[in-house]
Each structure stands twice: as structure tokens, then as C-alpha cells.
Amino acid sequence: MPADSGQLVRLDAPATAHESRKPLFGLDAESLAALLTELNEPAWRGGQLAEAMYRQWITEIDAISTLAMHLRRRLTEAGWEVGRPRIAQVFRSTDGTERYLVECQNRNSGPAGAAETVETVWMPDGDGGEAGDENEARSEESSKSWSRATICVSSQIGCAVNCQFCLTARLGLQRNLTAGEIAGQVVAVMARHAVEVGRDRLNLVFMGMGEPFLNYASFMAAVRLLVREVGLSPRRMTVSTSGIVPGIEQFAKEPPELRPKLAISLNAPNDAIRGEVMPINRKWPIQSILEAVRQIQLRPRERITFEYVLLAGVTDRPEHAQEVARLVRRANFPAKVNLIAWNPGPGIPYSMPAPEAIETFKAALAAEGVPVYLRQPRGRDIYAACGQLKRTVEGS
């Protein structure tokens, strides 16, 4: 793989025209078994299909050699395809981060077969945001160039939440992704980097484009696929919400063996500033979010993360750090704060915080006994950093 920085790499030929084929990717083993039963085939063949798509990462029905030829033909003739989202373009950063435009098949709107893209980011060696989490002991030596990695996953095309510092907000909401499109981003990136399930330390963060809790059913269906079919651990997954209270309440009812960790995108020390930076706060203010979070039964050593974007002069003052410390203490659940120095984006009216302001803010929280980490900006040169995902080819 060439080590060129910030360059656009076009992968293989464009996708062939698909008319309106139905994707198998996204169906769990049970649904696949039901489908095969409908086709008068034994239900256990559903397990073979699931194994082929989710464990062996096969992308063409024809290539699933465990299925008899006649069955592959029947599935194809009935309009089915594997239909996993594919990486259409790659932007590579000098720091090893890769931002992908992942092509989804738009089946809900527009001309049949029109492709839509969503953004996914690969961060080898993470961004520091996982520091201090449970299960972070080093695994055995690996021959790979990365010892751990994080995939940042999108849940919607665009976003309706309108956070003022975020480029994705400028798109508005275009549509929700399906479970297959959400899980498919992960599997496509895992296949590209030959991730070994159960061996490599892979973290998933649902912090890409969109608000996962405004596409709750598909988001959780994707998590179930990734846990049950792909074999990933929910303890290595973190979902970030801007504070959609009904979504948090629903999330609190998920079984622990399927529930990712939770991050609250806080970004301001109080309701007045948060209401300016994140207008959604006017609907669900900070206290209502904290009350909803308290309903979650945390696992041993699990902590809630508060993500906090530092905006120069707006959210990065020393008095803001004191307020955040008080807020975390009063939250009354195990928590940590991830600081993120705001990443600049065209047309966004904020400035990056000064390095001294970041250090002072971090030290003030630490002095108050709040566990605090600074997330390293990743892939700024390719618009892959937090708040920069916009489904564009800027930075190419």
C-alpha cells in the first residue's frame, strides 16, 4: 500500500448496475433461515449464509461455495445479492488514518440503483479516547503495523441535530441507514485491513455521520449483527449521543451482553452555552440527560464518557472546567471526560483552542478528581477528524 499522504485512491472498477436487488447483508441468521425455509431449503443453510457473509466476508452469492450451485442460482434469480456496502474511495492521512466513502445502495428514494455514500474512518492505534477504559490490557504481539485500531461508524446520511460546530450538520438529514448499511461499513473496513476477530484489538465508535439514537432500531440491529454474527464485543463499542433522552431510556433497557458503552456529547458546561452550541439542548437539557443515563445499569468498571469539544473562547475557559467538574460530580455515576480540540471546518464560525487553554482545562478537571483524557486529532488533513465528516471529496 503506498504511503502517500492525503491522496485519493480509487478502488477497483465502479459497481455494476444493480437494478433493485435485495440485500442479504443485514439479515441475521434467524431471518436467513426463515428466507431459506420459504425457498423450501433446510433452515440450517441460513447459518451457512450468515457464516459466509459475516465471518468469511464473502461479497458475491456465486462465491459462497458451501451453498449448492442450484441454491446460489435460486437466490440470485429471486433477486437477492449479498449487497454489502463497498468502499468506493479512500482518503489517506499522513498519520495513517483513512477516511472512506462507503457506497450504499439507495433503495428508498431516487432513481433505482442510484448509489449514495456515507463516511467511515479507520484510525490505527486509536485516538486516545479509549484510554482508561476497561479491557485495555495489551494483547499478544501481532505482525500488523497497528497494535489496535478504531473504526468510526456512521448511522445516518447527514444529520438533523444541527450542532453548530459540526460539518455533517450542514447536510441536514438525508436518510437513515439500514442495519446492514451500518454493520456493512464495519465489515468492509475489517476486510480491507484483514482484522482478525478475537485476536486484534478493534474498537468501534458510533460517532460518524448522524445521531444513532434518532435511528435507534437500525443502530441496535446493527449492534446485534456485529455481536452475534460478526463476533465483536459490545464492550469494545461506544455509541455517542447528542442527548436524545427517549433513546437513552430505551438504551438503558438493552441487555448488557448486547449494549455498547455510552458517550454523551456534552460540549458545554451549562444549558445556556449548550443551547447555543447544540440547539437540541433546548429540547432535552443537561439534567434530563443525566437522569436518563442514571437508568443504565453499568457493568463492573464501566464508565460513561462525556465528550467535550473545546471551542476557543466559547467552551474552553477555566471557569468552564470548574463547571464541568461540578457537573460530572453531581451526575453521580462513574464517568470520564474526553476532551477534543475543535477541528476547523470551512464556514464554521469557531476557532481552535490555544494549546495552553487545552492544558489548563485538562489540568483543572484532573485537579478536581475527574478522569480526563485528550483525544488526539486524527486525519485532520483529510477531513476525517471529529465533526468533519461531510460526504465530500474535500481534502483530496
Ligand code: SF4
Ligand atoms: S455532532 Fe453528531 S449529532 Fe451533532 S450535528 Fe454532527 S453528526 Fe449530528
